Amino acid sequence: MPKEKPVPLELRFNEVRAEQAFRLLSALWRERNTPGTPGERQFGGIVLPQDIYPRPDDRVAHAIWLYIAAIFMRGGVVSEDPFAPLYRIFTRFPWMFDPAEFGSDADAQKTEQDVLDVFEAIEMHNYKKDQHAKAWVHNMRLLADHWRGNPLLFFHGVKDFEQAFARIDGNRKTAVRRGDGILGMRRKIFSLFTIWLQEKKLIRYFPCPIPVDFHAMRLLWALGIMEVVSAPAFVPKPEKLGQDIIARYEVVRVTEKFVDIITKWSQIFIHKIGLSHVDVNPALWCLSRDMCAGHFQNGSDGRGQAYRTPELIESGDLAWPLNYHDRCAFCPVEAMCGHAIPNTPQYLYGLLMRMRRVPYPQKQPVIPGLEPFVPLRRHKSGMLRVSGMFEGKRTLPKAKPKSIYRDQNLFPDDT
Numbered sequence: 001m002p003k004e005k006p007v008p009l010e011l012r013f014n015e016v017r018a019e020q021a022f023r024l025l026s027a028l029w030r031e032r033n034t035p036g037t038p039g040e041r042q043f044g045g046i047v048l049p050q051d052i053y054p055r056p057d058d059r060v061a062h063a064i065w066l067y068i069a070a071i072f073m074r075g076g077v078v079s080e081d082p083f084a085p086l087y088r089i090f091t092r093f094p095w096m097f098d099p100a101e102f103g104s105d106a107d108a109q110k111t112e113q114d115v116l117d118v119f120e121a122i123e124m125h126n127y128k129k130d131q132h133a134k135a136w137v138h139n140m141r142l143l144a145d146h147w148r149g150n151p152l153l154f155f156h157g158v159k160d161f162e163q164a165f166a167r168i169d170g171n172r173k174t175a176v177r178r179g180d181g182i183l184g185m186r187r188k189i190f191s192l193f194t195i196w197l198q199e200k201k202l203i204r205y206f207p208c209p210i211p212v213d214f215h216a217m218r219l220l221w222a223l224g225i226m227e228v229v230s231a232p233a234f235v236p237k238p239e240k241l242g243q244d245i246i247a248r249y250e251v252v253r254v255t256e257k258f259v260d261i262i263t264k265w266s267q268i269f270i271h272k273i274g275l276s277h278v279d280v281n282p283a284l285w286c287l288s289r290d291m292c293a294g295h296f297q298n299g300s301d302g303r304g305q306a307y308r309t310p311e312l313i314e315s316g317d318l319a320w321p322l323n324y325h326d327r328c329a330f331c332p333v334e335a336m337c338g339h340a341i342p343n344t345p346q347y348l349y350g351l352l353m354r355m356r357r358v359p360y361p362q363k364q365p366v367i368p369g370l371e372p373f374v375p376l377r378r379h380k381s382g383m384l385r386v387s388g389m390f391e392g393k394r395t396l397p398k399a400k401p402k403s404i405y406r407d408q409n410l411f412p413d414d415t
């Protein structure tokens with residue numbers, strides 16, 4: 001029997017919908033600090049994970065802090081979680097952020113075991129500790145040996161994100177010639193790192209995609225901005241929790257190719273319509289985490305064993321929770337949103353599953369001044385709500401590792 005050809009992955013983007021949603025959300029994001037505006041009600045006071053902890057004043061040290069932190073955003077982490085242990089490392093073991101300690105020229109080159117010892121000392125609870133230790137050593141050595149200890153140099157003279165990515169992409173010859181690429185940074189994480197640097201004005205602005213994480217994918221698909229035209233078939237495994245239910249709905253596997261298609265489209269499109277990824281990205285991320293996460297169907301039961309399907313809800317077999325807080329009633333793009341996309345299939349199996357969204361039947365009137373429930377960290381008083389001994393501090397202690405400052409202002413025209 002001739003072998004069946006695999007179905008190719010093909011996505012289509014509805015740019016009319018995309019422009020409508022991106023313009024609205026980025027306008028709201030931009031006015032988040034203007035009192036009394038819709039943007040302030042929607043996004044006011046949100047503190048993004050990278051801003052919760054104080055950061056180094058020095059621009060190269062700041063870039064290294066973000067370079068390390070970005071890698072910890074891989075996989076299914078709650079974005080805030082890695083910053084607390086990283087901050088403990090920074091204050092107690094500043095040499096960990098000094099590339100020279102890891103470079104080939106170091107007197108006593110630091111090893112993965114040294115890094116693991118530090119993780120142990122600060123009681124870091126991360127199930128991928130070994131992988132992170134390996135990446136930490138490799139990436140700091142890469143910085144020391146090939147980039148003069150300065151991650152800002154990845155971006156020197158580049159016209160766009162892809163040019164910078166080509167320099168550090170370990171899968172390409174350009175990066176290999178420079179001594180291999182960055183471990184643990186594919187397009188999603190590298191675009192996140194790039195946006196952080198641009199947002200902090202550590203590098204100049206150039207076109208960049210949005211980091212295509214679960215939240216970006218959820219919104220693009222829920223709002224019908226992205227459609228999956230074809231994808232390799234998903235065959236559920238009976239022994240895997242909930243896969244039989246997942247298979248009844250639209251499913252696509254989140255592969256690197258899938259992420260890359262969205263990444264490349266978003267960079268070109270956002271630039272084409274004259275918006276900034278620095279606004280679109282956090283607006284999408286916060287909307288999905290703040291609001292979509294609260295929609296009843298975006299949760300699951302029994303850790304992915306059961307999903308709140310439209311059929312169950314509409315037949316009355318599954319009731320809305322008592323005192324349900326309908327966050328969608330406050331959503332600026334609700335009119336465009338036709339689908340629910342729970343996070344469990346992605347975190348359990350690397351699958352995105354889309355089902356019809358059932359609007360909450362008992363619409364609540366939106367009362368001006370009554371903001372939606374917001375689980376994201378906010379600070380209204382100007383004080384960061386950070387627990388423990390760092391509360392309220394906004395600058396790091398002056399513990400300067402010895403060599404990370406040596407390249408500062410090398411290319412001031414590139415900032």
Ligand code: SF4
Pocket residue numbers: 222287288291292293295327328331332333334337338339
């Ligand atoms: S309507 Fe609800 S689920 Fe849809 S985008 Fe808005 S908050 Fe998210």
